[in-house]
Amino acid sequence: MDAILDFFGFAFIQSQLPRFWDGFQLTLAISAASMVGAVMWGLALVGPRMSGVPAIVVPIMSYIELVRNTPLLLQIYLFYFGLPLLGLPLSAFVCGVIAIASQHGAFLCEIYRAGIRSISRQQWEGALALGMTRRKAMRQVILPQAVLKVVPPIGNQLVILIKDTSLVSAIGIIELTLSGKMVIERSGASFEVFLFIAAVYLLLTTTFGVVLRVAENRLRARQ
Amino acid sequence: MSTKPDMPMIRVRGVYKSFGDLKVLDGMSFDVARGEVLAIIGPSGSGKSTMLRCLNFLEEHDAGEILIEGEPLGYRVLDDGRRVRESEAEIARMRSNVGMVFQSFNLFPHRNVRENITMAPVSVKNVDKAEANDRAEALLEKVGLAEKIDEYPSRLSGGQQQRVAIARALAMEPKVMLFDEVTSALDPELVGEVLTVMQKLAEEGMTMVIVTHEMQFAHDVGDRLMFIDRGNIVEEGDPTKVFSMPESPRLKEFLHRFSASFG
Numbered sequence: 001m002d003a004i005l006d007f008f009g010f011a012f013i014q015s016q017l018p019r020f021w022d023g024f025q026l027t028l029a030i031s032a033a034s035m036v037g038a039v040m041w042g043l044a045l046v047g048p049r050m051s052g053v054p055a056i057v058v059p060i061m062s063y064i065e066l067v068r069n070t071p072l073l074l075q076i077y078l079f080y081f082g083l084p085l086l087g088l089p090l091s092a093f094v095c096g097v098i099a100i101a102s103q104h105g106a107f108l109c110e111i112y113r114a115g116i117r118s119i120s121r122q123q124w125e126g127a128l129a130l131g132m133t134r135r136k137a138m139r140q141v142i143l144p145q146a147v148l149k150v151v152p153p154i155g156n157q158l159v160i161l162i163k164d165t166s167l168v169s170a171i172g173i174i175e176l177t178l179s180g181k182m183v184i185e186r187s188g189a190s191f192e193v194f195l196f197i198a199a200v201y202l203l204l205t206t207t208f209g210v211v212l213r214v215a216e217n218r219l220r221a222r223q
Numbered sequence: 224m225s226t227k228p229d230m231p232m233i234r235v236r237g238v239y240k241s242f243g244d245l246k247v248l249d250g251m252s253f254d255v256a257r258g259e260v261l262a263i264i265g266p267s268g269s270g271k272s273t274m275l276r277c278l279n280f281l282e283e284h285d286a287g288e289i290l291i292e293g294e295p296l297g298y299r300v301l302d303d304g305r306r307v308r309e310s311e312a313e314i315a316r317m318r319s320n321v322g323m324v325f326q327s328f329n330l331f332p333h334r335n336v337r338e339n340i341t342m343a344p345v346s347v348k349n350v351d352k353a354e355a356n357d358r359a360e361a362l363l364e365k366v367g368l369a370e371k372i373d374e375y376p377s378r379l380s381g382g383q384q385q386r387v388a389i390a391r392a393l394a395m396e397p398k399v400m401l402f403d404e405v406t407s408a409l410d411p412e413l414v415g416e417v418l419t420v421m422q423k424l425a426e427e428g429m430t431m432v433i434v435t436h437e438m439q440f441a442h443d444v445g446d447r448l449m450f451i452d453r454g455n456i457v458e459e460g461d462p463t464k465v466f467s468m469p470e471s472p473r474l475k476e477f478l479h480r481f482s483a484s485f486g
Contacts, residue, residue, distance in 0.1 A: 125281055126329030130343035130395060131319025133311055140342060144333050 009192030016183050016193075023179025024200060030093065030165045030175060031204075034100035035158055041105025046112040047138060064106040073167050075099045080171045096168035104161045111153045115146030151216045158212075159205045166201075176200060230293035232257045232399055232430045233278060238287035240273060240454075247273045248284070249454035255399070260431045262445030262462065264438065266477055270454040275403050275434045279321040280314055291317060292398065319347050322392030322400040326407050328384040330376040330391070336363070337372045340391045348395065355394070362390035366420050382413030386420055393424075400424065402433040418444075438481050442466055450474045 013020075045064070048056045067075060079095040090098075119142050127137035147154070169178035180197040184190045233255040240248035247270045255261050265271045276282040277289060280297040286306075289296040296317050298306040309317075331339050340359040344350040350358075363369045366386040376384055385405055392400060402421065406414040418440050425431055425444050435441050441448055441462060448462040450471075457471050469475045 122325065122327050122329045123331065125323075125325065126331065127343075128315070129279055129281065129318060129321075129323040129325075129329075130391070131315050131347040132343060133315045136346055140346060141331050145331075148333065 009189055009196075012187070012189055013192060013196050016187075019179050019183055020176065020196070020200070023174055023176040026173060026179075027162075027165055027176040027204070030097060030100070030168060030173070031162045033097045034104065034161055034165065037097060037101030038104035038108055038158075038161060039154075041101050042108030042112055043143075045105060045109040046116065047135075049109055050113060050116065064109060067103045067106045068110075072099065072103050072164055073170060075103060076167055076171055092168070092171045092173050096165075096171060096173055100161060100164055100168070104157060104164070107157050108154065111150050111157060112143075112146060114153075115148075115150035116142055118149055119145050148216075148219055151212065151219075155209060155212045155216075159209065162205050162208060163201060230290065231255060232259070232292060233432070234288075234290040234293075235274075235278075236288045236290075238274070238277060238284045238289060240270075240277065240282060240284050247454050248277070250287070251451075251454070251456060252287075253449065253456060253459070255430060255432060258428045258430055260425045260429075260433065260444055260446045261449060262441035262447070263432065263434045263449045263451055264436070264441055264477075265451035265457075269451045271434045271451045272403055274451065275401050275432060278399070278401055278432060279318050279323050281323070291320060315347070319343075319395055320398045322395060322397035324385070324388050324392055324400065324402050324405045326404040328376075328381070328388045328408075330384055330388055332376050335373055335375050336368070336379075336387050339376065339387060340394045343391070344394050358394055359390070362393050363387075365393075365423075366390050367416070380413060381409045382416045385409065385417045389417075389420055389424075399430045399432065402431065402435070404434055404436065406435070406437060438466070438478075450477065452477070 045060060049060045049064070051057060076096055076099040079090075079099045080092060083090055083095060116138075123141055123145065124137060127141040128134070132140070165175060166177040169175060169181070172178075174182065176197055180193045184193050187193075231254040235254070236252050238248050238251045239246075249270075251270075251274055253261075263271045263275065273282050277284050278291075278296075280289075283297055288298070288300055294317065295309070297314060298308055300306055331342070334342065337356065337359055340362060341350075341352070341355040344355045344358065345352055360369065360372065363372055366389055368383055368386055368390070371379060371383060371387070376387065379387065388405075389400075405421075406417050409417065414437070418437065421431070421433070421440075422444050433441065433445065443462075445462045447459060448465045449459040450457045450465065450469075450473075452473050458465055458469065458474050465474070466478065469478055
């Protein structure tokens with residue numbers, strides 16, 4: 001037993017836990033902030049995206065295609081090194097969160113859109129016939145149903161988001177991945193550390209998945 | 224907004240509507256008086272549902288004019304004959320005066336019965352929440368579903384859902400109620416409970432336009448009967464007279480097909 005634990009560098013990892021803990025907390029913070037940002041940004045995009053007005057739809061589609069089809073790492077660099085040139089020297093943390101929320105918000109927008117399109121025309125008519133404007137109908141009748149329908153793909157997207165937070169290590173944020181790298185640089189124990197970090201990410205994403213499923217079932221149970 | 228008591232509740236003048244090459248409404252003109260119950264019958268594809276849906280602008284007429292209490296619906300026809308589409312807010316405002324009940328109920332599945340009924344009064348007419356709630360309770364009482372107020376629509380039978388849909392439309396205190404084949408999706412034994420509610424409404428003096436396949440009901444509750452075919456009004460008048468002495472061959476043939484269930 002001791003031999004196995006030693007193989008995974010158990011004692012060593014234990015000695016480094018305070019460093020990992022700091023990194024983990026930062027990963028949690030970045031994940032939470034980007035998640036809220038991405039969910040809201042996606043919601044903000046989907047109305048205009050589906051407005052049917054070309055002058056609005058075309059720029060939004062272009063933006064979505066742009067951020068979906070270029071690497072997130074590059075986008076993080078662009079925000080981090082580009083915003084100061086525009087006179088907006090934001091912290092690495094804020095830049096990282098904006099970049100992640102921007103890309104994942106674009107993906108989420110398309111997921112919401114699929115959900116909205118799956119709601120029948122009758123639901124629209126029911127709402128419009130009561131005197132609601134399209135905006136009110138969307139907010140109160142269509143969107144709540146649409147989001148519930150696409151909870152699984154939203155969950156997938158947010159799991160990817162959690163994993164993508166490791167990319168902000170590239171702009172010097174000492175989150176979980178970078179904290180691991182720093183431990184490795186000092187100790188050379190790369191296998192043990194990467195394995196440990198992978199396990200932490202796994203724990204984080206599966207916990208998130210379970211929470212999401214419970215929430216979904218609760219919402220569904222009411223209908 | 225001034226209403227014009229001298230105007231009929233609904234005035235339809237020369238309304239045309241096509242879906243692509245298919246002409247659905249071929250110059251329809253009729254009035255519905257305040258408190259009148261107009262029953263519209265006709266074969267499927269005759270345009271009767273389209274006509275009804277035009278009355279709250281869920282279908283947009285291609286030409287002609289529809290007035291609700293003298294106010295143009297959807298399009299304003301200028302003096303030079305040009306048609307100008309009303310703003311979305313104005314269309315929504317007009318719709319809030321016209322209640323509609325659908326064949327497929329169209330209740331909101333993510334909201335319970337109470338919320339289905341209070342949602343629009345609160346968000347569209349800024350009715351106080353408590354007041355909207357009181358009104359919901361009273362309306363459910365009226366349609367005989369007071370005990371279902373906290374249920375979700377999926378837990379109700381078709382007949383119950385349709386009665387909730389009627390209560391939901393009434394909560395907006397509409398001037399007119401439109402019924403679009405509201406019993407067609409129901410099991411036969413559930414039709415009666417919905418028709419009873421509609422009959423009660425008619426007796427209270429609600430202005431109603433009813434598109435239906437229930438000939439007996441059209442006969443009993445309708446003040447006036449209108450037979451539509453191929454986008455035209457073929458015959459209209461007192462229901463008893465129209466049913467007993469149909470003049471046009473098309474209505475005769477139509478009624479003949481229904482004779483098993485009527486007469």
